[in-house]
Amino acid sequence: MATPLPSYLRSFRKQCGFSQPELAALLGFRTHKSVARHERGAGVPSFEAVVVLEQLFQVRYCDLFPAATRDCEFQLLIRAEIMLARLDWTRPRHSAVKRRLLERVRRRLDYQHRHRS
Amino acid sequence: MTSHLVTITEPSYRLLAMVPSGHGAGYAAIETPLFPIDWGVKSRIAGPPRKRLPVLIRILEWYRPDVLLVEDIDERICRRGRATRRMVRQLHQAAEARGIAVRPVARRAVWEHFKFDRRPTKVDVAHAVAQRLPELQSRLPPVRKLWMSEAHVMPMFDAFSLILTAARIE
Numbered sequence: 001m002a003t004p005l006p007s008y009l010r011s012f013r014k015q016c017g018f019s020q021p022e023l024a025a026l027l028g029f030r031t032h033k034s035v036a037r038h039e040r041g042a043g044v045p046s047f048e049a050v051v052v053l054e055q056l057f058q059v060r061y062c063d064l065f066p067a068a069t070r071d072c073e074f075q076l077l078i079r080a081e082i083m084l085a086r087l088d089w090t091r092p093r094h095s096a097v098k099r100r101l102l103e104r105v106r107r108r109l110d111y112q113h114r115h116r117s
Numbered sequence: 118m119t120s121h122l123v124t125i126t127e128p129s130y131r132l133l134a135m136v137p138s139g140h141g142a143g144y145a146a147i148e149t150p151l152f153p154i155d156w157g158v159k160s161r162i163a164g165p166p167r168k169r170l171p172v173l174i175r176i177l178e179w180y181r182p183d184v185l186l187v188e189d190i191d192e193r194i195c196r197r198g199r200a201t202r203r204m205v206r207q208l209h210q211a212a213e214a215r216g217i218a219v220r221p222v223a224r225r226a227v228w229e230h231f232k233f234d235r236r237p238t239k240v241d242v243a244h245a246v247a248q249r250l251p252e253l254q255s256r257l258p259p260v261r262k263l264w265m266s267e268a269h270v271m272p273m274f275d276a277f278s279l280i281l282t283a284a285r286i287e
Contacts, residue, residue: 002131002182003181011152011155016252
């Protein structure tokens with residue numbers, strides 16, 4: 001099984017027949033250089049660009065930029081683990097809610113990771 | 118609330134086909150079942166193989182395919198020149214050195230896959246490919262006259278034909 005590419009922006013752009021300058025114009029960029037950078041998977045697009053891309057190609061962010069999504073999920077997993085370890089058990093009612101949520105996040109990300117690898 | 122956050126994707130395999138020619142090289146990459154991820158022609162890499170090969174190796178390293186598809190140059194009907202054959206062999210070696218499986222695809226297998234009534238021309242194969250992949254319709258070359266040389270995009274269609282044949286995509 002192939003590891004996902006850092007970015008599938010180029011694939012979706014080419015499938016829709018857009019050139020880099022055309023896509024840059026739609027995204028509101030001054031030049032096509034940012035598009036080229038995002039196609040290489042270098043740098044994370046802005047929130048505005050993500051919304052435009054999702055609307056334009058009708059795909060989810062995670063399908064466009066799998067590597068960036070994986071990085072975010074991994075960071076979240078680490079932070080969730082740290083927070084779980086530091087939960088304040090002197091306030092059990094609040095901690096129980098957080099604990100349930102964080103464990104659900106951990107389970108979901110573990111599940112995704114296992115199915116990808 | 119959380120269902121849309123589950124991002125499980127089906128296991129897919131990446132196939133890359135490269136077709137060097139006298140004036141450049143065409144390439145196409147898909148992820149199975151049939152998701153074209155990139156395609157194009159590197160037409161400014163004419164020159165000795167030592168200058169052309171690194172360009173193709175960069176593409177190979179970027180896509181890291183599960184299988185690299187190349188034209189079967191040992192086939193009797195293959196009419197590739199000496200330099201192109203050498204380049205295909207070098208690509209083969211470069212892929213194997215990177216742990217990428219290489220599969221040569223015979224031109225005859227391509228013709229059989231597309232089920233032509235007669236021996237097809239490259240343009241016939243290109244049209245058959247574009248029928249299966251509508252995004253390539255705009256790249257189809259015009260009907261070739263006797264005095265015209267081969268369209269520079271033809272190696273790209275050749276690359277797609279290798280992929281569709283090897284992956285048995287109807």
